[in-house]
Amino acid sequence: MSTLEIRDLHVSVDTEDGPKEILKGVTLTIRAGETHAIMGPNGSGKSTLAYSVAGHPKYQITSGTVTLDGQDVLAMSVDERARAGLFLAMQYPVEVPGVSVSNFLRTAKTAVSGEAPKLRTWIKDVNTAMDRVKMERSFAQRNVNEGFSGGEKKRHEIVQLELIDPAIAVLDETDSGLDIDALRIVSAGVNRFKENGDKGVLLITHYTRILRYIVPDFVHVFVDGRIAEEGGSELAEKLEAEGYAAYVDAPAGAQA
Amino acid sequence: MILYVTVTETPNVAGAVETADVASHLHPVGSFDVAAHPIPSGREEIWRFTPLKRLRALHGDAVLQPGSALFRWNTPEGVRAEIVDGAEAREVRGVSGLVPNTRYAARVLAEAPTTLLVDVPADVEVGEPILVDLTGRDATTAEAVDVVLRFGRHSRAVVVLNHTGSATMAQVVEVSVDDGAEVSVVSLQDWADDAVHLSHVEAAVGRDASYKHVAISFGGDVVRMDSNVHYRGPGGSAELFGLYFADAGQHLEHRLFVDHNEPRTRSNVVYKGALQGDGAHTVWVGNVLIRKAAEGIETYEQNRNLVLTDGCRADSVPNLEIETGEIEGAGHASTTGRFDDEQLFYLQSRGVPEDEARRLVVHGFFNDIVRKIGVPALEERLMAAVESELAKNVTAEVVR
Numbered sequence: 001m002s003t004l005e006i007r008d009l010h011v012s013v014d015t016e017d018g019p020k021e022i023l024k025g026v027t028l029t030i031r032a033g034e035t036h037a038i039m040g041p042n043g044s045g046k047s048t049l050a051y052s053v054a055g056h057p058k059y060q061i062t063s064g065t066v067t068l069d070g071q072d073v074l075a076m077s078v079d080e081r082a083r084a085g086l087f088l089a090m091q092y093p094v095e096v097p098g099v100s101v102s103n104f105l106r107t108a109k110t111a112v113s114g115e116a117p118k119l120r121t122w123i124k125d126v127n128t129a130m131d132r133v134k135m136e137r138s139f140a141q142r143n144v145n146e147g148f149s150g151g152e153k154k155r156h157e158i159v160q161l162e163l164i165d166p167a168i169a170v171l172d173e174t175d176s177g178l179d180i181d182a183l184r185i186v187s188a189g190v191n192r193f194k195e196n197g198d199k200g201v202l203l204i205t206h207y208t209r210i211l212r213y214i215v216p217d218f219v220h221v222f223v224d225g226r227i228a229e230e231g232g233s234e235l236a237e238k239l240e241a242e243g244y245a246a247y248v249d250a251p252a253g254a255q256a
Numbered sequence: 257m258i259l260y261v262t263v264t265e266t267p268n269v270a271g272a273v274e275t276a277d278v279a280s281h282l283h284p285v286g287s288f289d290v291a292a293h294p295i296p297s298g299r300e301e302i303w304r305f306t307p308l309k310r311l312r313a314l315h316g317d318a319v320l321q322p323g324s325a326l327f328r329w330n331t332p333e334g335v336r337a338e339i340v341d342g343a344e345a346r347e348v349r350g351v352s353g354l355v356p357n358t359r360y361a362a363r364v365l366a367e368a369p370t371t372l373l374v375d376v377p378a379d380v381e382v383g384e385p386i387l388v389d390l391t392g393r394d395a396t397t398a399e400a401v402d403v404v405l406r407f408g409r410h411s412r413a414v415v416v417l418n419h420t421g422s423a424t425m426a427q428v429v430e431v432s433v434d435d436g437a438e439v440s441v442v443s444l445q446d447w448a449d450d451a452v453h454l455s456h457v458e459a460a461v462g463r464d465a466s467y468k469h470v471a472i473s474f475g476g477d478v479v480r481m482d483s484n485v486h487y488r489g490p491g492g493s494a495e496l497f498g499l500y501f502a503d504a505g506q507h508l509e510h511r512l513f514v515d516h517n518e519p520r521t522r523s524n525v526v527y528k529g530a531l532q533g534d535g536a537h538t539v540w541v542g543n544v545l546i547r548k549a550a551e552g553i554e555t556y557e558q559n560r561n562l563v564l565t566d567g568c569r570a571d572s573v574p575n576l577e578i579e580t581g582e583i584e585g586a587g588h589a590s591t592t593g594r595f596d597d598e599q600l601f602y603l604q605s606r607g608v609p610e611d612e613a614r615r616l617v618v619h620g621f622f623n624d625i626v627r628k629i630g631v632p633a634l635e636e637r638l639m640a641a642v643e644s645e646l647a648k649n650v651t652a653e654v655v656r
């Protein structure tokens with residue numbers, strides 16, 4: 001049972017003209033068993049939030065707190081956060097030349113669980129995870145994400161999600177670039193992960209389509225570095241119909 | 257003993273020049289006569305990157321003494337490997353068609369007291385690598401080492417020259433690959449920190465033969481290796497691979513020259529290097545010449561450098577000189593990049609600690625080249641060597 005608490009988070013990035021504030025006070029609590037969806041226009045800061053929680057060095061936290069079960073996440077290194085139970089499925093998964101998927105998965109699993117997985121069951125687990133997202137087993141011999149299509153990279157993220165089995169998963173546009181069948185396959189993967197125990201999920205998306213497969217308990221509208229409105233899954237339907245105009249045109253700080 | 261080599265006509269090199277531009281710096285005229293090679297000043301194109309002051313006069317007039325280096329080798333069935341001198345040494349020197357273009361190479365041919373000769377007769381397939389250990393025991397005296405590797409028609413063999421210990425060594429390695437032979441020569445420079453090593457490797461590749469040369473340099477204060485190839489007939493193929501890892505203060509220089517002097521010959525060059533620590537310096541110069549006669553050839557060369565810390569310098573100079581338009585393909589690529597933080601972040605975000613993530617990325621960088629070596633026994637040793645190089649750096653500041 002885990003709780004991720006983000007309190008009044010302010011985040012900047014370094015630009016040529018000095019620091020630029022991207023997140024302007026984000027407060028969000030994700031409890032075990034809950035699925036949260038974040039929707040918002042391009043450039044509003046959704047990925048920034050995801051990366052900041054994961055600890056990407058590009059983002060400077062200027063104020064606010066992030067805790068996982070009361071532990072200070074911001075004080076942890078990137079790998080410590082992962083070992084504490086946080087997982088980020090990235091919008092743009094990174095290619096790592098010369099490192100095979102199979103080696104990568106085993107190294108990650110070993111790091112997170114603190115011991116090397118038993119060889120026999122491990123190979124079976126990897127094969128099962130790959131079969132489930134319809135990733136050819138031959139991908140295990142390929143280099144991490146190298147030459148993968150957009151959709152293949154996303155499936156690979158889900159394979160990792162299933163094998164690493166974190167407490168809280170942040171999925172940044174995992175549905176983008178997926179064909180109709182792949183969307184169903186990936187959604188099923190996320191739902192399996194959720195059923196695996198009390199998991200928290202933060203789903204960043206542009207499309208309500210995925211929310212038909214992965215039903216959110218909460219929907220947050222993200223605009224200009226803040227959460228502009230919160231509601232249940234019905235809010236997603238409203239956004240689909242009306243877009244973000246109401247939020248973008250409204251004066252800053254006009255919250256629901 | 258002092259050995260005199262008579263200058264003979266060398267049709268492979270000089271005779272094949274069909275254009276007027278013999279002045280091209282890619283194919284300077286060589287000579288066996290030591291006096292014909294003035295002591296380099298450092299301003300010469302071929303010496304401009306090399307720290308001459310650290311060579312202990314090996315490029316000039318260092319007194320070459322009977323060697324400190326200990327030679328040990330195995331002789332798999334069908335192979336003859338021995339130290340020869342006198343008339344026999346005289347006879348095998350120059351077998352590759354080498355005409356020295358440096359003073360040190362001319363001096364090695366003239367002054368090395370003996371020659372290590374490895375002979376693989378025609379049609380012999382050697383089942384295991386021929387391992388030659390050259391163990392230096394004294395860096396305070398300079399020595400000349402001459403090696404001749406002769407591979408008969410349709411023979412198949414792998415030779416590993418393993419350089420370890422302390423030495424100040426000028427070396428010539430001649431490789432003669434007869435028609436249809438398939439040959440690999442791996443040269444490992446795993447020297448102690450004080451070693452200085454100048455080495456000229458000259459290979460003549462016969463008709464439809466394939467030759468692979470792998471230069472692997474980890475140790476030594478200054479290592480400079482010239483790996484050269486020319487062809488004796490059409491259809492020959494050369495693969496020149498390299499892997500190097502330079503630490504603080506080290507100078508590792510790899511030069512190569514592929515002389516496409518015959519039609520339908522191929523060459524593929526891949527050198528990869530990592531650098532870390534203050535004053536780590538690597539140099540790669542890839543010279544490829546496609547002569548007018550060399551129609552239908554294919555060549556590709558690439559050099560990739562991974563800079564792990566501040567204070568390093570990687571020079572990378574591909575040169576492609578084309579004298580005929582009738583080629584299948586020719587290209588080159590050179591990249592020198594800093595450690596990729598995004599890769600590090602991705603691995604760390606999966607729980608992998610930073611030092612291990614860093615190791616994975618560097619392993620990954622070298623992985624393809626290690627696999628290309630094709631000597632399984634060496635692969636593990638190389639990865640272990642990369643590992644121990646990386647371990648040296650745990651406390652050094654890393655590039656952000």
Ligand SMILES: Nc1ncnc2c1ncn2[C@@H]1O[C@H](COP(=O)(O)OP(=O)(O)OP(=O)(O)O)[C@@H](O)[C@H]1O
Nearest residue numbers: 013014015020022041042043044045046047048049
């Ligand atoms: N180095 C930088 N310099 C200037 N602006 C930056 C820099 N890095 C990020 N930004 C800006 O930060 C804002 C937030 O980016 P972020 O990737 O978080 O958006 P997003 O909500 O995930 O968008 P999308 O829906 O397109 O994925 C963008 O406007 C982006 O241009």
Ligand SMILES: [Mg+2]
Nearest residue numbers: 046047048091
């Ligand atoms: Mg984004």
